[in-house]
Amino acid sequence: MSKPIYIIGHRNPDTDSICSAIAYTYLKDLLGEQVIPARAGKINAETKYVLDYFDVPTPKLILDMYPRAKDVMHEKIVVIHPWNTLRKLGQLIKEHSVKSIPVVESDGSLVGIVTVGDLAERYVNELGMQDLRETGVDYGGILRSLTGTLVCGGDLANRIEGRVKIAASRTQTMAKVIQPGDIVLVGNRTNAQLACIEVGAACLIITGGFEVAPEVIEAAKLAGTYVIKAPYDTYTCGRLINQSIPVRKVMKTTVTSFKPDDMVADIKSIFIRTGYRNYPVVQNGKVVGLIDRDRLIVPERDQVILVDHNERSQAVDGIEEAKIVEIVDHHRLGGLETSEPIFIRHEPVGSTATIVANMYWHQNIAMPRHIAGILLAAIISDTVLFKSPTATLKDRDTAARLAPIAGVDIQEFGMGMLTAGSVIAKLSPGEIISTDLKEFQIGEYHVAISQISVMDPEAILSQQSHLQDALQAICEKEQYNMAILLITGILGESTYLLYYGQPSGLIAAAFGEGRPDGTWYLPGVMSRKKQVVPPLIEAVRRL
Structure with a gap:
């Protein structure tokens, strides 16, 4: 879904700025556009009176438009658990075309990160069958790596205590090769399988997908030996067992991460310094997103519609980082530059609300009471109940047309509103x-x-x-x-x-x-x- 367009007024907003943003949002929404009303500062007493009077929610507060981590991160992220195997890691990397994956506990807490480089280094260093005794591999990890079938055995969470061997010698010399507790790769040789069980092998991996003879199963059950049937040949099974090592053994526990509100400008410098392609975004210790280098280079800019101002000095901080798509205003032109032509509605009237109200009528769109009410209030506020020299005949005519829809008397409501806004006893x-x-x-x-x-x-x-x-x-x-x-x-x-x-x-x-x-x-x-x-x-x- 595309990002919404923010409709926002100037800093230190007045009633016209707030109410015009809300009313223009309502109009745009009726026209099928995805928009959100916003404000660039605290509302004053007069505006609060108006919003409370017509039961209208206060717009979203935006203090700046600088892009942040939450604006560029991927929310659909790939994660892996520390007990998952390297095989699982490789599958995720291939399936999702990612360069690094956050490692999280079952509750989503970030505990590390693992990269393609970590996986590649493991393969470069792999010269033969790995000694799995110190890696924390359990029988469940081996079973998953081999996509095998457990024929018989006990708890899959039990750790591997022996070494991995291949039963390639004659049956008579098996006792010299296999030690009690070893994991043995063996093909479709019943005698060799029985010999391995006899010398105390902890686990038989039957390669090639062959069926296991009943007498082997019976002997394995009596000896407490695990028997796993694997669909691959012996060479492939040897490679896959090396991938049964849990991710915790290769992951980096010192992780560079960001918070959702970290500014993109700060993040870029860290990307350049550290050189990774992906970084997790963390909130309250939980991974909520992932930032990649490609998306950070050209971040998607927020789109904004400016109401009741058009000067950079009056706009929300960071406006230069946003894409201005429209301006609706009644002030002098102040020199804002845009990257492409935009829609501008600019009239010499006393209030932006006068312009917005007439945009409803130009589109032949009826407005509800609360919209008419806040537009009327904005006109009254900006023209100081038509006493200001900025008040025009169009402001008066617009207000006269809005008042019956809002169900208020202009003079009575106007004085109540201005009185509410003139309360200064509590202001420093x-x-x-x-x-x-x-x-x-x-x-x-x-x-x-x-x-x-x-x-x-x-x-x-x-x-x-x-x-x-x-x-x-x-x-x-x-x-x-x-x-x-x-x-x-x-x-x-x-x-x-x-x-x-x-x-x-x-x-x-x-x-x-x-x-x-x-x-x-x-x-x-x-x-x-x-x-x-x-x-x-x-x-x-x-x-």
């Missing part, structure tokens, strides 16, 4: 600044502009010194040239501006002289993008 100065922060490249300056809309701006202005400290802190932490806080009064339809950073004359050049307390009072200013950013751009040009 740092949270006030980071709640709705957007980054802008204004000339050669990297500027962060935060905005908070409240009923009573004076309640925030009373914390001015602490807010100045918070602006300085975020400048120093994120290397901004300037950080600006806009405190917008919903009822008074005005904004107070605080700032920290350089150039010191920029704010005065854009908005005139400030007040003695170091703030700027901007009557009628409600919109960051339309009434604050343009004057700053013009001031930079003049400076």
